[in-house]
Amino acid sequence: MESDKITYHTLKTLYDDKSASGFICSFSHLKRADYRHVYEPSEDSFLLIDALQLDLPYITDTINPSTVVEVGVGSGVVITSLAMLLKRDDVVYVATDINPKAIEAAERTAEANQIKLKTQETTFCDGMGLEGKVDILIFNPPYVVTPKEELEMAQEKKDIEASWAGGENGIEVLMAFLEQAEALLSEKGAFYLLLIEENFGIVKILREHFPKIAYLVKRECPGERQIILRLQK
Numbered sequence: 001m002e003s004d005k006i007t008y009h010t011l012k013t014l015y016d017d018k019s020a021s022g023f024i025c026s027f028s029h030l031k032r033a034d035y036r037h038v039y040e041p042s043e044d045s046f047l048l049i050d051a052l053q054l055d056l057p058y059i060t061d062t063i064n065p066s067t068v069v070e071v072g073v074g075s076g077v078v079i080t081s082l083a084m085l086l087k088r089d090d091v092v093y094v095a096t097d098i099n100p101k102a103i104e105a106a107e108r109t110a111e112a113n114q115i116k117l118k119t120q121e122t123t124f125c126d127g128m129g130l131e132g133k134v135d136i137l138i139f140n141p142p143y144v145v146t147p148k149e150e151l152e153m154a155q156e157k158k159d160i161e162a163s164w165a166g167g168e169n170g171i172e173v174l175m176a177f178l179e180q181a182e183a184l185l186s187e188k189g190a191f192y193l194l195l196i197e198e199n200f201g202i203v204k205i206l207r208e209h210f211p212k213i214a215y216l217v218k219r220e221c222p223g224e225r226q227i228i229l230r231l232q233k
Helices: 043-054 056-063 077-086 100-112 148-157 172-184 197-209
Strands: 067-071 092-097 118-121 134-139 185-196 212-221 224-232
Touching: 043 056, 043 077, 043 185, 043 212, 043 224, 056 077, 056 134, 056 185, 067 077, 077 092, 077 100, 077 134, 092 100, 100 118, 134 172, 172 185, 172 197, 185 197, 197 212, 197 224
Parallel strands: 067 092, 067 134, 092 118, 134 185
Antiparallel strands: 185 224, 212 224
């Protein structure tokens, strides 16, 4: 299938006819006041967790991860749910976000579910020395089309706006991360990425960094269609 001809309805996914159980972890400790500053778990969060749950045999048997990293961790429900699915104390779980409120929320989510989580307030994984060490990389990038000035303001403010402001074409934040994402992955590593249908055109660019692309699950949500990719070098 040619990357520039991908459409939502013709896309062949590994788990197209399956569904999973959604959230694994508890997040009842997060309240309305938290969601003024931190992205509230939503349909895209559900889909990422479903994809990881459905792909769990591949993660455990083929990748057998030692280090799991989620960039833009938000509330922490995705990486915490994966940790609970893996049920392994020997895996290092790392979460990053530019929003200090998100870091705090993710720490509380991990603690509430008895998961050990290392956190870092930073852009992507800047300055963390994780190059070539990440076996599972997770990113739900901001994809709402926003003016350049609004994106810059969101990045400077480091609050909830940074979780959805994607720049003029909705993929500027993801594009800025691709080179680092490639460098972060170990040889056996996999990058789990959420895309919306409007951004499928980026797959051609993704293949330049990650030749192996698997289309895991797709789902129609109110106002948009979403897909989870598994990217590998």
